[in-house]
Amino acid sequence: MIHDELVRHFRTQPQPSLSADFAANLRRRLQFTRRPRPLDAALGRWVPRLYWLGAAALGAAYWQPVSLTTFQVALVAAAVVVVGQTLRRALRAGPLGRVLRDAIWR
């Protein structure tokens, strides 16, 4: 049985642990790491979003296939944002994302 083969194989593998100076090394690294202020974190989230919204709005204004009212453009933009966010979450964190990543990298 492959199960027994794996049990036998890993029985000989030592189980390593973190080195004794792990905590000291981490503390030293954290001393030189700057924590972003809440404002920086909010900017970090919103600047890319606004950038892509602006880029999409410019693209839509340039290639406008049919004449849309401002309200319709806003509706389309909102739909694109919702679909984009849903896809991002599904692909980034879920098992589907991992399977796709594996398929691309293998």
Place this chain on the structure above:
Amino acid sequence: MTATTDEDADLVAGFVDSGRMADFELLVARHRDAVFRVALAVLGPGRARYAEDVVQEVFVDVYRKLSTFEGRSRFSTWLYRIAYNRAVDYRRSMRLELERDVVIEAVDQLAPADVLRSRAVADCLSRLPETQRAVVHLHYWFGETVLEISAALGVQPGTVKAWLFRARHALARCLAAKGVGHDS
């Protein structure tokens, strides 16, 4: 994902809202071994030094990004996902160096025939997709249950079972192709 009762929530809030370093150090102490196991599960045996680098990077990352944690999942789920992704990125960036040869520790404790057999198993393991290899390592190397693995990787227990099943199937085929029968 819905938020659940999170035993780390107070420590997270203490660090984010009040900047209490002691709270962050408690979070590190509570989770560092599990993060280390996730990193090792991705990198494989014999890579403890690399895995420790990954754990350091993960906690530096968390230190920087904890204010962006929105609490939609448990803190541990969020943390282990960062650890898994970091380790996968590390493995890819070090691909040639890490995969130059198959690492088998404690070779001196094995009979020559078992060394060959172990090399074959290790080689077949290195050919598995990342998720399957990580799950096999967590289950067979660290003795974690399906439920513990599903919590560590943030996936359903059924998904873990499916990955284990596929991994065993692929390993059996790979070993058979190498002439390593299960009865030999």
